[in-house]
Amino acid sequence: MNRKIFKILQIFITLALLTLVLHQAGLFAAEGRRAFVELLSGANFGYLFLSVLVGVLINMSSALKWFMLTRARGIAAGYWRIFCYYLIGQFYNQILPTSVGGDVVRSYQLGKFSGRQADALASVFVERYTGVLVLLLVAAVAVLSQSTVFDVPFVNASLTAFAIGLAGIAWLLFDQRLYRWVKQLVSAKLPLTGGVFAKLDKLLASVDVYKKNPTALMWAFINSLVFYFIAVLNVYVTALVFQIDVQFVHVLIATPIIMLIMNIPLSVGNIGLMEFAYVNVFQLLGYSPALALSVALLMRLKSLFDGAMGGLLHPFFITNNENHLSE
Incomplete structure (x- = not known):
């Protein structure tokens, strides 16, 4: 019953956030809809192509981090197999309620391939945990660099929630007395x-x-920093598709805050929450909600493309230990 109530609450939050974002972007008014269509119709196709390429690069960067963690444990899987498992995880992220589902699937497939389920799951856990920890630190620095701009409840609440959550996980990892008692x-x-x-x-x-x-662990943190820098480039180039005068330093500050908010499991598949994060963080930096919503929608479209690629790869990577595919 509690799970059902939570799902209903998630659906309600998703619809409420989408309604709020559409209102902020002026899409409930004819003039706002015309302006939004003009913004989309003026898209720069050169930057659009570059945006797709940067999207591929960010997936390769994330897969490289996971690959290095698997190598540290002696899991014999090549980089391209890891990359394909990562995209398959992206596919399941699109059809399951949270990104945790995609992580479970990719770790399970790697575990089947290697015969080491616990080590495969641990590699995904460490990849995720170090990534979110670095994200929290980078987002905190971004907020502090513009403390007067970002001193708003939804930003402060996001930082606090993640800090408490990560601290709790760290406590369980380094002091397992509570786990043993439970x-x-x-x-x-x-x-x-x-x-x-x-x-x-x-x-x-x-x-x-x-x-x-x-x-x-050192390389995991370094790879996380590289990943987030590419993530900034990803958002920046995507914004240039619609508006050429977007400042890189603003995107450098905004991106980690947006990504932090997006990772809160409030809405279904972060639908609505992602758009809310883009619209409200961009707006704090002086950009129009219509631009922010355009960026968010294109970023979501690229995520769907990643998921589609994972879906196409999925039938070829249903792993049997007796029939390993080429690395």
């Missing part, structure tokens, strides 16, 4: 959960190996 309590009352906790034990043990490999 495990003992639940296992005593629900013996059937023993298999679940056995898998969690393996996952925690695999993650613990990364804690003892500072070189792998």
